[in-house]
Amino acid sequence: MKPPLTFTATGPVYAFVPGVKTGDIVDQLNARQIQLESMLAMTFGETGEALRRLSDGVQDNYMWACSMIAHEIRELTEALQDRQAAERGQS
Template sequence: MPKLSLADSANHQANSGAHLTPVLDQAERLGTGLLQLEAMLCLCYGEGGEAFRCYSDDIQDNYLWSCADKVERLKEQCGALRALLITVPQGKEVSA
């Protein structure tokens, strides 16, 4: 998912109206969170996983717990984005 820049967001807002700003902001937060989670999980498998498995069970559990918490927050953000999209007036295209 490409990350939207502030300039992209401002241009889109000018073209589509201020009501899309919350949608774009939420989409950017969701995209950022997914990139962060992807980076976190890269440490758990493949070459990164070899080092990860050298940590104690407690550290591994706590790390994976933080990944699971991140997933829950992203699911909540996805729901918030879905709710925002439902409120976009008809006839307005929502695209980045």
């Protein structure tokens, strides 16, 4: 398997615990996708007006958080694909 995930900070701060199951990765992936979808829903249309009234710094931090979640989703997806490929190879 690839080295620890890196999306939350520099270096190997975030990694899977020994014995993590494919379903655990799927659960985390689904949760983060729903969270990102909810956060992005606040960036456009009528609800986006509230975000645009916030300071530039707060808006930047909000979008940075969205970006970090998107990066986490990408790495979780790659880890899930690697895990599933390994499982297929053992069958």
